[in-house]
Every structure is written in structure tokens, then in C-alpha cells.
Amino acid sequence: MSVVSIKPDIYWVGVNDRTTDLFEGIWPIENVGVSYNSYLINDEKKAIIDLSKAMKTDDYFSQISQIMDIKKLDYLIVNHMEPDHTGVLRTLIKMVPDIKILGTKKCKEMMADFYQITTNFQVVEDGETLKLGKRTLQFVYTPFVHWPETMVTYEVSTKTLFSCDAFGGYGALTGTIFDDQCDNMNFYEAQSLRYYSNIVSTFAGPVKKAIKKLNGIEVDTICPSHGLVWRKDPGRIVDLYSTWSDWGSTGGELGVTLVYGSMYGNTEQVMNAVAHGVSEENVPMEIFDCARTHTSYILPSMLKRKGVILGAPTYEVACFPPVRNLVKMALEKRVNNKDVAMFGSYGWSGGALKELKSIIGDKWNWIKDFCFPGGPTDEVLEKAAAFGRNFAKELKKKF
């Protein structure tokens, strides 16, 4: 993409990534892409805020050259050290050996570890300002959104917040960078929730703290490092992030995520009966075959919906592995305070229930379980429908 002017002296010079298949080496983005947004402030002093992953390096630097002579860059602001924002750093330093790098104290330590860069780094304090000319930057520490060294940068005169990972989302930018020019906001909001549940939700506490801390600052435009720039309605993405971080502790809204796996179809048959029971109570529900759906796509539903029903057969005296792995990842991502029920088929010993109970412990509220041997009888199917109905009824009492 070519350079986009955001405000006088402030430009988007990012990279649209449509070729990486897995973000962080785990999360599928092959159909949607992601952007690494980088911002240039071309004032008396010239600053670049966050860089890009190491890809399309020529394109990236040629965008900066469209605006100014790269050698005249004075400052690099590193809000966050993660390589999706610093991948081209060594190349930049080769081009501009004297550029001054600004970041938190922790960022300085990590810069030495990751890139062996120890010179020209200037630690900025929380709240410190830097005058560039007409524009003035203020640095606000936001630790653990997403790493311990993370901060955000606020441009005082235009009320522009460069928020890095906070308020970001998956989804390469399609023609425009701005929310008001985007004709598919549902797509971006869904991709932002998937990004949040995959990448950020472990840090829901720090997200809440950051939102509270930034509350006192008047923000006209939010420029995150992934996804859309929010200039029409910056409050919208803050509200969404605030809601999503609340779900991490409240357990979310009325609804059920029904996740199952099945080797020979026995647990699957019962899943259909359970689902029927839930739907009879008119409770919203999403159903996922855990072995065929990447965890990335299941986490948003689990974060959002208070109820989780797990359908898992026994496998080697334990839980069917895809279901076990999903539950472990959800707990790592602080998908907390769920009401949970479990069902599944076993052959001789059973073991899925025992393992799930030991993994979940008291982190989720265990409502009910039922395991059955082999294929489901009519009686088992009736029991399964009642199990689904009763779970939904219990859930509704909480809303």
C-alpha cells in the first residue's frame, strides 16, 4: 500500500501481510492476513513509531522515502519489542546508525537480549514528553499489553493515540486504513475479537488497567499496530476491548459453546441430542468439532458465552486429545468463570471425565456430566436431551 496521511505531519507507513499463514507461529491468518502498522511523524524532528515484521523491507522503507530522506530520521519509538514491530530494526540501524531509540527501561534490556543493541537507546519514563516541533509525544506505560516492556505513545496536539497491540485486530487492510471508509466493519470487529481472544486475553487485567489509565486522556484517533485506524469512532474499539476484558472475569453472556470430538460417531450422536435440548430453551449456541476447527476460531465463542459443554470420548484412559488441548489453551488464555458440563462415550475404563475434572479444577463451575458405554441407546439419547435442557435452564437463571 502507499503512504496514507492521517493528520498533518502524521503518516501511516505500514505493511499489509497476506502471505504469513500462522500469526505467532500458531494462529491461522492465511485467509484474512494482518497489517503491521507503522507511523511516521514528519516534524522539525522526525520520528517513526513502531516498525514492521521483517518482510517486504524494500516496500516498507520506500514508503518512508516518499515522505522524507530516511537518513534524517531522529527517533525510533519502540512501543513494544515483539518482532512483528521490530523485524526491520537492524536494517533501519544500518541505514540510520545514529537514530535514537526510545522505549521503557524493560524495553532497553530486551533490546539487548533480542538484537544485541545497547547504544543510542534512551529510556523514557512513564508520562514523559518529547517535543518534535509542532507535535509533542507523550509516553504512557502499559505493561503486559502485550509484553512487560510495552507502552503507548500519545501525540498531544492532534490527540492521536498510537496504541500498538492494544485495540488491534487481524485482517489485512483492504484499500483504506480508516474505520469511516471501511465497508465491512463486521469483518474487522470479528477479526479483532479473534485476535483479542488468541493474543491478548491472557492479559485482560493489564488491558483494563491500561484503559483506566488512558481514560483521562482525550483521544481523537486511535492508531493501533494491527488493523484499522479508528478516527470516526475511537470509542467503539475501546468499548469492545473493555467488554471483552470483562468477559474474562464475568464469564460472558448468556449462551453455550458446545465443543465436541468423536472418533467413531458415538459422542457425536449424543452431541446432537444435547444440542437439541439446549436449543429447546432458546439459548444461543455455537457448535464446534474440535478436531477439525482450529482453537483460534473456538476461543472467541468460549470467551463470549458463559456456558461450555464438552463432548469428549475416552482415549487411552484420558480425554480425547483435541478437547483436552482446547480446554488447556482456553484456561491459559484466562477464559475464566465458565459453567461447564461434560458428556462422552467410553469403551471399558472411562477416563475422559476424570482428566477434564483435574485440568479444570475449580477454575470453572462444574454443573453436570454423564458418560455412557459404547453407542447411545434411546435412553441415553433422551438423557442427553434432558442434560442439554437442564444445563440451559440453569444458565438462564444467572441472566
Ligand SMILES: Cc1cc2nc3c(=O)[nH]c(=O)nc-3n(C[C@H](O)[C@H](O)[C@H](O)COP(=O)(O)O)c2cc1C
Ligand atoms: C485410540 C483409542 C483409545 C481408546 N482408549 C480407551 C480407554 O483407554 N478407555 C476406554 O474406556 N475406552 C477407550 N477407547 C474406546 C472409546 O472411548 C470408545 O470407542 C468410544 O465409543 C468412542 O467414542 P466416539 O465414537 O465418540 O469416538 C479408545 C478408543 C480408541 C480409538
Ligand SMILES: [Fe+2]
Ligand atoms: Fe505483541
Ligand SMILES: [Fe+2]
Ligand atoms: Fe503485535
